[in-house]
Amino acid sequence: MKMEKQEPIELVFVSGACGRLGKAVLLGMAGEKNRFCFGFQRHTQAVVLLNPPLAAPVEWWPCDIADFPAAAALIRKLISEKGTAVGKITLVHAIGPFKYEGYQKPDEAAAPDPHVMKMNYEAFVNMTEAVLDAVKDIGHPVQVNLCTFGSVSEKYKVPLWHSFNLAKQKVRDYIQFKAGQNRNIAGLYVRTSTIDTGSENKLRPHVPDNIRRYWLDPEKVAESVCADMEKLKPGAFEIKDIIEPMPGFDPEAYYRDVQKLDAHWRSMMPKPKNSSLEP
Numbered sequence: 001m002k003m004e005k006q007e008p009i010e011l012v013f014v015s016g017a018c019g020r021l022g023k024a025v026l027l028g029m030a031g032e033k034n035r036f037c038f039g040f041q042r043h044t045q046a047v048v049l050l051n052p053p054l055a056a057p058v059e060w061w062p063c064d065i066a067d068f069p070a071a072a073a074l075i076r077k078l079i080s081e082k083g084t085a086v087g088k089i090t091l092v093h094a095i096g097p098f099k100y101e102g103y104q105k106p107d108e109a110a111a112p113d114p115h116v117m118k119m120n121y122e123a124f125v126n127m128t129e130a131v132l133d134a135v136k137d138i139g140h141p142v143q144v145n146l147c148t149f150g151s152v153s154e155k156y157k158v159p160l161w162h163s164f165n166l167a168k169q170k171v172r173d174y175i176q177f178k179a180g181q182n183r184n185i186a187g188l189y190v191r192t193s194t195i196d197t198g199s200e201n202k203l204r205p206h207v208p209d210n211i212r213r214y215w216l217d218p219e220k221v222a223e224s225v226c227a228d229m230e231k232l233k234p235g236a237f238e239i240k241d242i243i244e245p246m247p248g249f250d251p252e253a254y255y256r257d258v259q260k261l262d263a264h265w266r267s268m269m270p271k272p273k274n275s276s277l278e279p
C-alpha cells in the first residue's frame, strides 16, 4: 500500500496574546490548514480553544512568560507533541513593557530597569532558546521565524525612556545575530509609532484627541506583520517601520528637545499621587 506523505505543519507561538496587538497577530496568523496557533496569557487557568470557523485550531494557554522555566517547558511540550510533523515554527513576542524614567537617569551608561530588560529581551531569548532546543530532537531542519516589536522612537535614543531603548536594542541585536548564525532562522523586527493598546492608554490617559487619532490600530499593524512573516526568507533579518504619519510632525524636533518632550509627556500621563493638581 502506498503511504501518503504527511504535509509538514507550522506551529505559531504568540506571547502577550490577550493584549490587543498580540491577539490580533494570533488571529491574523490563524486559519491556514496545517498551522497550529498558540497564544500565551497569564490570567487564566485553563486552555481555551477557538475553533469552529478555522481550518486549524487556535489555543490560548495559561503561561506567565516571566516564569522562564515554565514558559520554556510549555514551548518544549507543545513542540514535542507534534514531533516530526513540525516543519516550521513562528514565535512572536508581543510583550514589551515601557517605563517612563524622566530625568532621573540621564546617564547613558546607567543600568537598565531589570523588569523592562527582563520582559522585552530576556523573556524573548528564553522562549527562542526553548524553541531551538526542542527542534534539535525533530531530526530534520525546521524553519524558525522570530518576531518582536520596537518603537520608531528608539532611533532617537530618548533619555526619558533609557531602559526601554536599551532593552529594544538588545532584542533587535539578538534576533539579527540568530538569523545570521543559522540559515534556518529568520527574523523580523517591527518598529511602530504609538499603537492603541491597553498599556498605552494606561500610560497616557490624558493624550489629546488630535494626537490620539493618529494612534495605530492593532489589527492594522497585525495584518502587515502577518503578511511580512509569511514572506520572510530563511536566514533573512528585516526591520520594518509601521508609522501613522501625523501631519506636520517632525520627529527630529520632537525627540531632540528633551525638556519640552518631558513636559509634553507629563501632561499626558496620570498625575503623581502627591501632586497639588490632584483634587
Ligand SMILES: NC(=O)c1ccc[n+]([C@@H]2O[C@H](COP(=O)([O-])OP(=O)(O)OC[C@H]3O[C@@H](n4cnc5c(N)ncnc54)[C@H](OP(=O)(O)O)[C@@H]3O)[C@@H](O)[C@H]2O)c1
Pocket (backbone or CB within 6 Å): 015, 016, 017, 018, 019, 020, 021, 022, 040, 041, 042, 043, 063, 064, 065, 066, 067, 093, 094, 095, 096, 097, 098, 119, 148, 149, 150, 151, 152, 191, 192, 193, 194, 195, 196, 197, 198, 199, 200
Ligand atoms: N503600544 C504602543 O504604542 C507600542 C509602540 C511601540 C512598540 N510597542 C511594543 O509592542 C508590544 C505590545 O505592546 P503593548 O502596548 O500591547 O504593551 P505590553 O505592556 O507589552 O502588554 C502586552 C500584553 O502582555 C501581557 N503580559 C505582560 N506580562 C506578561 C507575562 N509575564 N506573561 C504573560 N503575558 C504578559 C499583558 O497582558 P495581561 O497584563 O493582561 O496579562 C498585555 O496584554 C511590546 O513589545 C511593546 O514594546 C508598543
